[in-house]
Amino acid sequence: MAFVGKAKKAPQHFETPEEMYLRGALPRTSQAVPSLWLHQGDVIRAYAEKHQTTPDLALELPTGTGKTLPGLLIGEWVRRKGEGPVLYATPTKQLAKQVAAAAKREGVPVALLIGSHTSWNLADETAVESSEAIGVTTYSAMFNSNPHVPVPRLVIFDDAHAGEQFVGHEYGVDIRRSADEDAYLAVLAALRPFLSGLLLQRLESAPDPGAHHQVRLILPAADPDALAALDAALAKLAKPYKFQLSMVRAGLASCLVYLSYGGIQIRPMIPPTFENKVFTQAGQRVYLSATLGAGGELERAFGRREVTRMPLPGKTPPRSGRRLFVFPDLAAGGDGTALTKRLVGLTDKALVLSQDTVARARATAESLAGKDVPVLGRDELEQKGLEEFAKAKTGILGLANRYDGMDLPDHACRIVVLDGKPDAVGLQEKFLSERAEANAALSERIRTRIVQGAGRSTRGPNDYAVVIVRGADITKYFSRQDNISALEPEVQAEVQFGWANSRGANPDVVVENVATFLAHDKEWRENGEEMVSEFREDAFKIEPPAAEPLGKAAPLEVDAWNLAYSGDWIGASGKIREAVVHVGPEATRGYRGLLLYLAGVWLHLGAKDETERARARELVREAGLAANRGTWLREMLPLSAGGEVEDSPMDVVAVNEIVARLRGRMRPGAITAELAEMQAALAQNEAARYERGLTILGKYLGASASKPKGQARCDSAWEWGTALWVTVEAKSEEREDGLLPAKDIRQANTQLDQLAHDRGADHAPAGSVVVLLSERLAVDPEHASGANPYVYLTPPEVVFGIAGDVTAVWMHLLAAATGRMSETEQRKHVRAVLGDNGCLPSQVVDRLTQTRIRPGD
Incomplete structure (x- = not known):
């Protein structure tokens, strides 16, 4: 018979999503989870009791503690009310498929709306539109110029902590x-x-x-x-x-x-999501996040003025498995790559996460794979899905910038490799980190990516995995106590236990320890687990000092960017200036300088009279004072006469010195030979030659450069008059743990004072720095706090790069020196050539001081 009968009865309504689940209203399959975890029930109950109509709500569910099921239950509960469509958005198509599979197991009706909208099944679209099913889609399907998903009563964003990467980048x-x-x-x-x-x-x-x-x-x-x-x-x-x-x-x-x-x-720094009707007209937006943070990360990422945070009840978050952190670059012998390959070889199954390119991520995976072990990358993941890798007995999966949305529980994968610090996903992040010295604005984002990446293979309270931390930058990150203290206590304990058992350890012992952990038998439970618990007793989470001021500034920044996008320059400048009031501590200085500069430019663009233009120029000058050294500001076009940031005194000294040499009796052949000597000296390790190379480099940077006499003195001192001094010390002695010893820090602390004594001065000029050149990956956290705030650790390749740039500068200047420039014209020319090559002293100091040794500064 082909006729249809009466429509099915409307779904039964329940007081809370938890009641709906517990009373068996969902046709769950035999593969469904046995029951809700306690914290999952707490979350969905609190949502029903307090936040059904909160416009923007962030729910905290740490990685590995189950975000998907609470999200689906909230979505299904709201869908059953018949108030409009419900959407569940994920960062990637692969994760959307995972969510749809989970929904099927739990008896929640969903329809997949991923890929091109032209390929969507009409029945699925209709089911979502009529609230017969939850629409599982991707961020990109919503955040585009012409979204085809319906305006929802509720939209749930999974892995919302990754919003900047998957929302901000869309704009x-x-x-x-x-x-x-x-x-x-x-x-x-x-x-x-x-x-x-x-x-x-x-x-x-x-x-x-x-x-x-x-x-x-x-x-x-x-x-x-x-x-x-x-x-x-x-x-x-x-x-x-x-x-x-x-x-x-x-x-x-x-x-x-x-x-x-x-x-x-x-x-734009903050995406103009206010233009997106699907997003802004949604009845409610719920953000499922591994961390809520206090620095305004969610507000900036999604362009929302205020996101209400609903943290987990209780002070202790639910445990999400056990991770054994390993730092192979700290082990004895110094061959971290070889040790990493040995560790991966224990299972021949690993997930490698990198922030580099797709090609580089795959190449890294290939370098760690044993003979006949298959290597997979992004293409294989998109074609075949994660399930094929999860089921395979062996394989190395290398992915770039994919710290979220992959569940590899239990025996699917027991080893995760974090290859490098995830602090430059896109040029905006790279600028904030390296040029604007605004790392404080990125710290929450970086910390979340690391924790998320580390948790890809620990998806439940009894799961366990090895986390191999590989690379100089990420090892340095974990050497700073302020970075460790910002983690949850359980993760702090795991990191500190891993550090203690990697530093200076025999590689064979490291491999043996990892094998013991992977066996996860009585030996680990009675020894290793107990030791991790001891670290846990002393661990307390401390929010970074920048978090509170950045959190207060976030709503004002969102307002400002929305106004700027709409062309209201005066209003935008005013809102940014309101935000600047909050962004005042030392920890946020670089970010404060950037905000002040934007406020100045926007005010200038909207200025109606000379009074407003004068105030705009004043804001730009304030930006120069607020930013630490602010070299990027001197690269910007001036707003008008008198609107540019003044040259740094050290840059003026250098330019004058170089112009004097060019206009004096110089011998181009001798200069060329000396530059060649400099590059050769800085490319080798013999101490006396290296010191000579450093001093030549300082000389061609327009400094008075010398090797101070006496014991325990720096290898070279660069002095730009009384404007600024730099002392440079190259360290090459070997240590098994790969860490800079305390004696080097103590020696560095005295170098500027000794130089001041030589010059008959009470102290070095303000802003002077001490640079320790070392291949060492990091400083022992026990000794880092003893460093003066002006002492920095820098890899020798930075100096070698500067030497190459200086050579390019002088080759250009020598070629132009025979022209008939006036002294004023030549001064401008020299400054421009130095600036274009990153060789003004202020720029050089920036390049040498990316890593301060003392934590918290």
Whole structure:
């Protein structure tokens, strides 16, 4: 019979999602989880009791403690009320499929809406629209110029802590030179008014020592003609750029341009999600997050002024398995790669997470794979899904920037490799980290990525996995007590236990310990587990000092960017200035400088009279004072006469010294030979030659450079008059644990005072620094607090890169020295060439001082 009868009865309603679950209203399968965990029940009960109508609500569910089931239960409970569609959004298609599979097991009706909307099943679309099923989709299906999902009564964002990566990046144009050099060069040409001829030439040509990888910031609105040219250049680009442009073209004037040799990123700092009707008209937005944080990360990532946070009840978060952290670069012998390969070989099954490119992530996985062990990457994951890797007996899966959304529980994978610190996902992050010295604004994001990545293979309270921490930058990250203290106590204990059992350990012992952990038998439970518990007793979470001020500033920043995107420059500047009031502590100085600069530029763009223009120039000058050294500010176009940031005194000294040499009796051949000697000396390790190379380098940076006499003195001192001094000390002695010893720190603490005594001064000029050059990965956390705040640890390759840039500078200056420039013209020329190559003293100091030894500064 083909006739249809009466429609089925409407679903039964329940007081809470928990009641719906416990009373068996869902047709759960035999593969469903046995029951709710206690904290899951607490979360969904609190939602029903207090937050059914809260517009923006963040629920805290730490990694490995089960976010999906509470999210589905809340979604199903709301769907049954028949008040409108319910959407469940995930960062990736692969995760969306995982959620749909989980929903099927738990008896929750869902429809997958992923990929191109033209391929969606009409029945599925209708089911979501009519609230017969929850629509499981991706962030990108919602955050695009023409979303085809319905405006929901409720939208749930899974892994919302990754919002910046999957929402912020949707609002902008991202051009990678390696993928599309023609597009890169076309947009670079439009940016010509913001670049000197020499810098443009270097960016257009093959990379050379002068084209170091620093990111430059450009505000295209500062030059209306250039903004029009940029818009025209972007409009001519093919897919996918035309779709990216459509997301921000209406507010292109408010976008920032981040420019490096390797790529161009054009985007607002905070995405204009207020333009997206599906997002803004939703009855409620619920963010499932592994961490709530206090620094305003969710507000900035999703462009929402206020997100109400609902933390887990109780002071102790639920346990999400046991992780054994291993730091192979700290083990005896110094061959961290070989040890990592041995550890991976214990199971021949590992997930390798990197922030580098897809190709590099796969290459790293290949380097760690044993003979005949299959290697997989992004392409295989997208084609075959995670399930195939999870079921395989062996395999190494290498992925870039995928710290969320992959569940590999139990025996699916017992080893995770964290390959490098995830602090530069995109050029905006790289600029904030390396140029604006605004790491405080990224700390919550970085910490969450690390914890999320470490938890990919511990998906329940009894699960366990080895976490191999590989690379100098991430090892240094874990050497800082302030970074450790910001973690949950359980993770703190695991990290500290792993550090203690890696530092200076015999590689054979490390392999044996890891094998014991993987066996997870009586020996581990009675020995290792007890030792981790001892570390746990002394662990307390301490929020970073920057978190509270950044959290207070976040709503004002969201307002400001929305106003700027709409062209209300005066209003935007005012809101940023309100935010600056909160961003005042030392920990947020770099970020404060950036906000002040934006406030100045925006005020200038909207100024109606000279009074407002004068105030705009004053804000830019305040930005220069607020930012630590603010070298990036001196690269910006001046607003108008008197609006530029003044040259640093040390830069003035250097330029004058170099001009004097060029206008004096110089011998180009001798200079060329000395520069060649410098590069050769800095490429080898013999102490006396290396010291000589450092002193030559200081000389060609326009400093008075010398090797101080006496015992325990630095290898070279660079003095730019009374403006600033730098002492440089190269350390090459070997230590089994790969850490800088306490005696080196004590010696470094005295170097500026000794130099001041030599010069008959009471103290060194303000801002002077001590630089320790060492291949050492990090400083022993026990000794780091004893370092003076002006002592930094820097790898020797940074100095070698500066030497290459200095050589390029002088080759150019020598070629132009025979011209008939006036002294004033030559001074401008020298400053421009130094600046374009990152060789002004202020820039050099920035490059040498990326890693302060003393924690908390």
